[in-house]
Amino acid sequence: MTTLPDTTRPGQKKLGLVIDLDTCVGCQACAVSCKEWNTQGYSAPLTDLEPYGPDPSGAWLNRIHGYETGEGDNARGLHFPRSCLHCETPACVTVCPTGASYKREEDGIVLVNPDTCIGCKLCSWACPYGAREYDQDDGVMKKCTLCVDRIYNENLEPEDRKPACVKACPTGARHFGDLGDENSGVSQLVKSRGGFELLPQMDYKPVNRYLPPRARRDKAGDVEAAPLETVGKGDGSLAERVFSWIDEVLS
Amino acid sequence: MHPAYSVILFTTASGAGYGLLALLGLTGANHGSASDFWFGAASMLVALGLITVGLLSSTFHLGHPERAWRAFSQWRSSWLSREGVLAVATYVPACLFGLLWVMPDSNEILLKLLGTVTAILAMVTVVCTAMIYASLPTIRAWRHWMVVPVYLIFSIATGAALLFALASVFGRTGIPALGIITIVALTLAAVAKLIYWAGIDNMKPMYTMGDATGLGGDVRQWELPHTSENYIQSEMGFRVARKHGQKLRMIVGGCLVAAMVLVWLAFAFGGGAGPVLAVLAVVLAGVGAVVERWLFFAQAKHVVSLFYGEQSV
Ligand code: SF4
Ligand code: SF4
Numbered sequence: 001m002t003t004l005p006d007t008t009r010p011g012q013k014k015l016g017l018v019i020d021l022d023t024c025v026g027c028q029a030c031a032v033s034c035k036e037w038n039t040q041g042y043s044a045p046l047t048d049l050e051p052y053g054p055d056p057s058g059a060w061l062n063r064i065h066g067y068e069t070g071e072g073d074n075a076r077g078l079h080f081p082r083s084c085l086h087c088e089t090p091a092c093v094t095v096c097p098t099g100a101s102y103k104r105e106e107d108g109i110v111l112v113n114p115d116t117c118i119g120c121k122l123c124s125w126a127c128p129y130g131a132r133e134y135d136q137d138d139g140v141m142k143k144c145t146l147c148v149d150r151i152y153n154e155n156l157e158p159e160d161r162k163p164a165c166v167k168a169c170p171t172g173a174r175h176f177g178d179l180g181d182e183n184s185g186v187s188q189l190v191k192s193r194g195g196f197e198l199l200p201q202m203d204y205k206p207v208n209r210y211l212p213p214r215a216r217r218d219k220a221g222d223v224e225a226a227p228l229e230t231v232g233k234g235d236g237s238l239a240e241r242v243f244s245w246i247d248e249v250l251s
Numbered sequence: 252m253h254p255a256y257s258v259i260l261f262t263t264a265s266g267a268g269y270g271l272l273a274l275l276g277l278t279g280a281n282h283g284s285a286s287d288f289w290f291g292a293a294s295m296l297v298a299l300g301l302i303t304v305g306l307l308s309s310t311f312h313l314g315h316p317e318r319a320w321r322a323f324s325q326w327r328s329s330w331l332s333r334e335g336v337l338a339v340a341t342y343v344p345a346c347l348f349g350l351l352w353v354m355p356d357s358n359e360i361l362l363k364l365l366g367t368v369t370a371i372l373a374m375v376t377v378v379c380t381a382m383i384y385a386s387l388p389t390i391r392a393w394r395h396w397m398v399v400p401v402y403l404i405f406s407i408a409t410g411a412a413l414l415f416a417l418a419s420v421f422g423r424t425g426i427p428a429l430g431i432i433t434i435v436a437l438t439l440a441a442v443a444k445l446i447y448w449a450g451i452d453n454m455k456p457m458y459t460m461g462d463a464t465g466l467g468g469d470v471r472q473w474e475l476p477h478t479s480e481n482y483i484q485s486e487m488g489f490r491v492a493r494k495h496g497q498k499l500r501m502i503v504g505g506c507l508v509a510a511m512v513l514v515w516l517a518f519a520f521g522g523g524a525g526p527v528l529a530v531l532a533v534v535l536a537g538v539g540a541v542v543e544r545w546l547f548f549a550q551a552k553h554v555v556s557l558f559y560g561e562q563s564v
């Protein structure tokens with residue numbers, strides 16, 4: 001059903017990701033592990049066309065952009081991972097003519113049913129965040145599943161029941177949890193770091209949050225250290241002159 | 252937005268078909284049975300044929316055409332689904348009307364009823380087509396208030412040109428109302444398009460790259476997420492140079508004006524050349540509609556382009 005479930009009830013679970021733009025180093029580990037997991041998971045396959053040819057293309061559920069902000073000395077580069085934000089009121093769900101694109105009531109995850117999608121691509125037009133990629137070979141729409149086949153997967157060890165991208169990130173820049181619960185770790189993190197949502201003006205109400213880069217420090221901190229000792233005592237003694245002669249010869 | 256040929260063909264062909272169908276419905280509702288069996292049959296076949304070709308071509312760009320029937324299920328929320336439902340529903344009164352209309356001396360009340368219902372359903376289907384685009388919050392050029400009127404008026408104008416040509420070919424020249432409707436509709440189409448173009452050209456940018464990324468201020472792209480073009484770029488990143496855009500707009504206007512002149516010539520000096528001029532007018536109106544539709548896609552910017560280096564939309 002492509003009408004949206006009521007997600008305004010108190011205590012509504014809103015699973016999502018919190019992405020730290022301060023610590024992301026753009027290593028692409030999350031994108032690769034996402035591709036690796038999902039090409040054999042719920043969205044399988046995630047086709048690549050001509051992967052070794054001159055013009056490869058393919059469906060990926062997570063992409064990492066590089067942006068630069070600020071001017072002159074204050075300019076800084078940062079990496080910007082972009083995947084589905086599992087919005088609360090997304091038009092990508094309501095425009096779908098078949099009901100293949102849907103939002104789960106129990107946890108808010110937005111999914112595409114690969115068995116009923118007709119591949120009309122309208123949902124990808126309705127997403128402001130570019131989170132949906134059409135799989136040309138499979139003929140259906142692909143998108144981030146929030147690793148629904150990992151997070152509830154009882155065949156995995158409890159510590160592995162997290163999205164593949166979160167597990168793969170070497171700097172811990174991706175966090176997964178319930179953003180509907182204000183006491184959850186991710187909600188606390190968003191609160192303490194001033195996490196924000198993308199394009200709130202569009203009123204899709206994304207669940208995922210981004211943590212802004214921390215304020216730039218221009219100078220190294222002042223560190224107390226003893227001044228370096230000068231060579232010799234500076235008293236014109238024989239030893240002093242010998243040392244300064246050696247110093248001259250060597251320098 | 253990438254202008255997909257199947258979608259352009261679908262919206263223009265079925266648009267003209269629904270326009271013609273609506274006009275035939277109104278003709279039958281007001282004037283009773285068709286004056287000539289072959290004229291009636293040919294007109295109905297052209298209308299339903301164009302609609303059917305359009306609908307079929309719209310399924311060509313689907314990844315799974317064999318599942319197309321599923322698209323009838325979500326009419327509660329989806330304009331695409333509503334369009335599918337109405338497109339199919341329109342066949343029922345349209346076919347009944349057609350059968351009745353081509354027969355001599357059919358029951359006038361029944362004709363009035365079926366003709367009116369057919370005309371209304373045909374136009375509502377065109378509104379649904381337009382709403383598929385006009386309801387997307389991500390493409391500002393398609394949110395413009397003229398989008399639905401433009402779809403409707405192009406449907407009626409191309410349909411009227413078709414009806415005028417069919418009437419001429421079957422020797423039904425000199426029906427003043429038909430000539431006037433065609434010329435007025437083509438004029439309105441050109442005016443509607445001018446209003447739309449002026450509107451989208453004067454739109455102030457609403458979002459910047461700083462807004463989209465949440466980073467604020469001046470944001471520059473220094474690295475793409477991938478080494479070759481991906482789906483988002485090819486589908487949503489299509490651009491047409493402003494220069495070419497202007498030229499193509501002139502072509503649309505030129506085609507519509509030329510079609511108007513031809514209809515007028517055929518009407519005023521008809522004679523043996525009448526049908527030829529009228530058919531030429533249909534071709535010109537058709538080319539105008541196709542180029543117009545191509546531009547409708549090509550000149551629409553998607554919000555997602557902000558993540559790919561577009562500074563504002
Ligand atoms: S990010 Fe896009 S695909 Fe994901 S829920 Fe929001 S609108 Fe839909
Ligand atoms: S591409 Fe599939 S999921 Fe998307 S709107 Fe069409 S049918 Fe629905």
Ligand code: SF4
Binds near residue numbers: 034061083164
């Ligand atoms: S949650 Fe899973 S599907 Fe979504 S981006 Fe991460 S790895 Fe990919």
